[in-house]
Amino acid sequence: MEIGHWTFVINPPRKMLNSAQRQAVETIAGPIRILAGAGTGKTHTLIARIGYLIELHKIDPSKILALTFTNKAARELNERLNKLKFPGVQTMTLHALAARLLRQFWRSDFVIIGKTEQEALLAPLLTGHEADKMETILSDIELIDFETPKSGLSNLRLDVIVKAYKKALVQHNSLDFSGLLTTLLDIWQENPDILEKSQAHFHYIMVDEYQDVNGPQIQIAQKLAEGHKNLCVVGDPDQTIYSWRGSDIKSMADFPLTNHGCTLITLTENYRNPPNILKGAENLIAHNADRLPKTLQSMALKQGEISLWKNSDEATQFETMAHLLQYYLGSHSLMHEADNLDTGHERVFLKLSDIAILYRTQAEGKRIAVELTKRGYPYQLSAPEVFWERKEIVDFLLNLEKLRFLRVYPENMTFSKWLADRIDHFIESNNWSEHQVKQLNSLLNYAVIYNSLPIQDALFEFLDEARTEQEIDNLIEADRINLLTLHAAKGLEFPIVMIVGLEDDNIPLKKSIKDPEMLAEERRLLYVGMTRATKDLHLFFCDQKFTEIKTPSRFLDEIGYTNMIFGKLPDAKVQSIRRKQITKSQMQLF
Numbered sequence: 001m002e003i004g005h006w007t008f009v010i011n012p013p014r015k016m017l018n019s020a021q022r023q024a025v026e027t028i029a030g031p032i033r034i035l036a037g038a039g040t041g042k043t044h045t046l047i048a049r050i051g052y053l054i055e056l057h058k059i060d061p062s063k064i065l066a067l068t069f070t071n072k073a074a075r076e077l078n079e080r081l082n083k084l085k086f087p088g089v090q091t092m093t094l095h096a097l098a099a100r101l102l103r104q105f106w107r108s109d110f111v112i113i114g115k116t117e118q119e120a121l122l123a124p125l126l127t128g129h130e131a132d133k134m135e136t137i138l139s140d141i142e143l144i145d146f147e148t149p150k151s152g153l154s155n156l157r158l159d160v161i162v163k164a165y166k167k168a169l170v171q172h173n174s175l176d177f178s179g180l181l182t183t184l185l186d187i188w189q190e191n192p193d194i195l196e197k198s199q200a201h202f203h204y205i206m207v208d209e210y211q212d213v214n215g216p217q218i219q220i221a222q223k224l225a226e227g228h229k230n231l232c233v234v235g236d237p238d239q240t241i242y243s244w245r246g247s248d249i250k251s252m253a254d255f256p257l258t259n260h261g262c263t264l265i266t267l268t269e270n271y272r273n274p275p276n277i278l279k280g281a282e283n284l285i286a287h288n289a290d291r292l293p294k295t296l297q298s299m300a301l302k303q304g305e306i307s308l309w310k311n312s313d314e315a316t317q318f319e320t321m322a323h324l325l326q327y328y329l330g331s332h333s334l335m336h337e338a339d340n341l342d343t344g345h346e347r348v349f350l351k352l353s354d355i356a357i358l359y360r361t362q363a364e365g366k367r368i369a370v371e372l373t374k375r376g377y378p379y380q381l382s383a384p385e386v387f388w389e390r391k392e393i394v395d396f397l398l399n400l401e402k403l404r405f406l407r408v409y410p411e412n413m414t415f416s417k418w419l420a421d422r423i424d425h426f427i428e429s430n431n432w433s434e435h436q437v438k439q440l441n442s443l444l445n446y447a448v449i450y451n452s453l454p455i456q457d458a459l460f461e462f463l464d465e466a467r468t469e470q471e472i473d474n475l476i477e478a479d480r481i482n483l484l485t486l487h488a489a490k491g492l493e494f495p496i497v498m499i500v501g502l503e504d505d506n507i508p509l510k511k512s513i514k515d516p517e518m519l520a521e522e523r524r525l526l527y528v529g530m531t532r533a534t535k536d537l538h539l540f541f542c543d544q545k546f547t548e549i550k551t552p553s554r555f556l557d558e559i560g561y562t563n564m565i566f567g568k569l570p571d572a573k574v575q576s577i578r579r580k581q582i583t584k585s586q587m588q589l590f
Contacts, residue, residue, distance in 0.1 A: 017048060024232075024265045025049045028057065028204070031225075031259035032232040033252065037296045038281070038531035039272025039493075042234050046206060047080055049232070050089055053204055061088035065202040067221065068093055069209035071465050073491055075449060077208075090202065094217045095468040098180040103460065105194045106187050111401050112467035113174045116394050121168045125161055141165060142178040143246050177468065181216035188223060199224055209491070210235035210255070214246030222258070231259065237292055238285050241487055241525045243517075253292055270296045272493055274304030277537050280563040281530040287558045288520045306530075306537045308556070309567040313544045318371045319577050321357070321498065323569055324538060325377060325481075328355060328496055352378060356482040356494040358529045360507050364500060365483045372481060379481040382488040388466065392436040393443070396426050397466055404459060415458035416447040486529045497533035499526070502541040502553040526555055538567065 017025060021041060024034050025048045036042035046066065053059040068074045071093055078091045092100070099112060113121075118138055123131065130137065136151045141162055151158065169175065175183055188195040205225050207213065210233035213221070225231035233255055240249045248254075256262040270278055275298040282296055311317040330349045359365050365381055372379045387393060400422065410418060423440050432440070446466070450458035482494065486507075501507050508522035530537060539559075541552050556564075569577075 017045070018269050020265055020267050020269070021045045021048070024267070025052050027263050027265070028053060028230070030229050031255070031262040033255045033259075033262055033264050034232065034234040035252065035264070035266040035292060035294060036234050036236055037266075037268055037270060037294055038236060038239065038528075039270040039278075040267035040296070041269075041271055042208070042267060043077065043080075045267065046208065046234065047077070047084065047086075049206070050081065051084065051086060054086055054089075059204060061086060062090060063201070063203040064089045065097070065205045065224070066091045067097060067205070067207045069212055070491070071096070071468060073208065093468060094207075094213070094220060095177065095180050096464060098184040098220065099464040099468065101198050102175075102180065102184055102187065103464075105191075105197060106183075107173075109173065109405065111172070111174045112180065112464060113169075113172075113176055114388060114394065114467055116389055116391075117174070117398075118176055121172065121174075122161075122165055125164045125168070130161075137161065139244075142176070178216075180468075181220060185216055185219055185223075195223060199227055203228055204230045204232075206232045206234065208234050209239075211237050211240040211249070211252050212242045212245075212247045213251060214242075214248070218251065229259070238288070238524055239490065239528050241490065241521060241528055243521055249517075249520075266294050268294055268296050269299050271299050272534055273298055273531055274300050274302055274533075274535070276563060277304050277306055277530065277533050280306045280537075280559045281527050283563060284523060284530070284555060284559045285527045288523055300534075302535065304533065304535045304537065306539065306559070306564045307567040308561075308564040309538060309540045310552075311540060311542045314367070314542055314546075315580075316577060317500065317540050317542055318368075319573070319580075320540070320567070320569060321368075321371070321500075322375055323573055324496075324498065325355070325375075350495060352479045352481050354495045356484055356489060356492070356497050356532060358484050358486050358489050358497060358499045358532070360486060360501050360509065360525075362485065364506075365485065368483055368500070372483075377481055378479075379483050380478055381483045382485060387439070387442075390436075390439055392430075392432055392440055395430075396423070396440060396443070397463065399426060400459065400463060404456075404463070406456070409455040413455065414448075414451040415453065415455050415462070416444055416451055418455050419447045419462075420444055486525045489532050490528050493532050493534050495533075495535040496538070497529065497536075498538040498540065499529050500540040502539050502556060503545070503550040504553050505550070507553050507555065523555060523558070530559075539564070 021044070024032070024045050028049075034042065034045070036045070050061075050064055050066065053064060054061055066074075066077060066089060068077060068091065074091045074093055074096070078089070081087070081089050081091065102110070115138070119134055122134065122138065122141075126134065126137070130153070133151055133153075137153070137158075140151045140153075140158060153161070169179065188198070202224060205221060207221050212235070221231060221233075233252070235252050237249055237252045240247055240251075243249065256264065273281070278296060278298040278300075285291070309317070309320050311320055328350045329352065357365075357368055359368065369379060369381050403422070420441075423443065427437055427440060447458075447462060450461050453461065482492075484492075486499075499507075504513070507526055508519055512518035512522045539556070541556070542550055544550060
């Protein structure tokens with residue numbers, strides 16, 4: 001390791017750092033704000049910074065805290081650090097951190113509950129018409145401490161419900177997702193000695209995706225760093241897409257105001273997106289006012305295009321999608337690949353997992369899933385309810401909660417083997433379907449992460465992580481086409497990205513069009529989706545959906561039609577679609 005020009009040499013060798021990344025790595029004292037544009041290597045920079053602290057400054061890894069927005073991001077960061085021989089760094093989400101500190105300094109036996117259990121506690125507290133607003137009321141409860149309620153209930157009535165709900169949580173010795181954060185802050189406020197003990201754990205704190213943190217999360221990070229001020233936040237306001245969860249677009253801009261002497265660093269060299277795709281995305285986001293200034297420059301050598309596909313209706317859109325899938329993947333019979341070879345034009349086909357289809361609403365994703373099923377394409381659908389809220393999973397986790405405080409656990413057995421035994425016993429004592437059994441056994445994919453821990457410690461970590469999972473955390477490594485909401489795609493990248501639904505009541509949503517702040521967030525959401533593409537980006541809109549005439553999204557004008565090429569199906573494909581449409585019309589006559 002050379003300190004003068006600083007080349008970070010570790011086995012295995014690490015990629016070189018650009019000048020802004022190097023500044024972010026070498027600046028270790030005091031508050032730091034790293035404004036990191038899409039694809040600018042922020043994770044690479046964070047890992048190098050952690051390595052710099054450990055190797056050069058001999059900082060104890062356990063004193064370094066890296067906070068991420070999702071459990072998936074925390075796992076991936078931890079895996080990369082372990083590969084580089086940096087074990088022991090504390091990597092977790094803010095919710096997982098809150099759970100750990102509460103168990104250590106408050107009570108170790110509380111239960112973290114998910115949506116299903118929340119609804120069970122809330123249901124008896126609601127009147128008939130209120131029960132129809134269950135989901136909205138739950139959302140209000142989660143945001144009650146830092147956002148104006150939007151359920152339509154009066155403040156007085158909502159206050160009565162919240163007090164009764166919190167009382168029910170206490171009676172059941174439970175905390176919900178947002179309660180982890182607010183309870184930790186309350187404990188610190190009431191017990192300064194517990195705050196001091198919590199602060200003593202960590203000497204260097206880094207918060208990734210800082211633009212998406214909410215009020216209580218900001219307070220937790222600030223309080224932990226009160227003494228040493230070594231708080232480094234990384235984020236991109238242009239990717240703020242969680243205002244409905246309490247995140248504030250101003251969090252990155254406000255950081256220097258509340259952290260005096262803050263070092264400001266901006267990463268602008270984009271290594272992910274081809275120039276044409278980045279230019280279109282930057283044109284789009286430039287329409288948002290009051291942005292922190294930054295202009296990204298594509299460093300990617302590969303070429304790629306933004307293709308715009310105009311479809312008469314959703315059925316035609318599915319046909320277009322199928323054509324593109326065949327182009328990138330080959331046909332199931334491999335006849336398409338044979339045709340290419342016969343003409344002397346060899347093409348390397350992609351893996352299923354190289355393709356992501358993004359959409360604004362879960363309903364769109366389900367319709368696409370039906371079409372992929374018809375055509376025999378395996379896929380994975382990102383949606384909270386598909387896994388962690390399934391009855392068999394919820395019941396099994398509740399069953400596991402009772403085993404947290406066993407006095408004796410088997411020795412010389414890994415956690416995943418122990419959990420497999422528990423799953424077998426649970427299956428034997430219940431009448432689960434074959435699919436439910438498969439879902440239960442899939443928990444073992446998560447369990448192996450904790451095999452290095454004693455079983456009781458692993459059980460605590462496993463249960464707390466299961467209760468703090470988010471939509472993106474449902475995705476696993478699998479060779480399947482990825483069906484994702486635009487929100488769930490954040491932090492990911494794929495060679496091929498298809499974004500559907502670019503109509504002016506879907507992207508942006510109709511309710512957002514007349515609200516400048518909501519419209520700006522819809523623009524940021526599309527920007528996130530566009531910057532996931534590392535090779536080709538395909539945008540789709542329909543002239544008609546469900547007999548309703550549609551208008552192309554206003555965002556297409558902002559991207560700039562000169563930055564796009566218009567997709568065109570082969571004549572044979574167009575004729576095939578027309579024949580199908582004629583046949584369908586004829587069948588409707590009978």
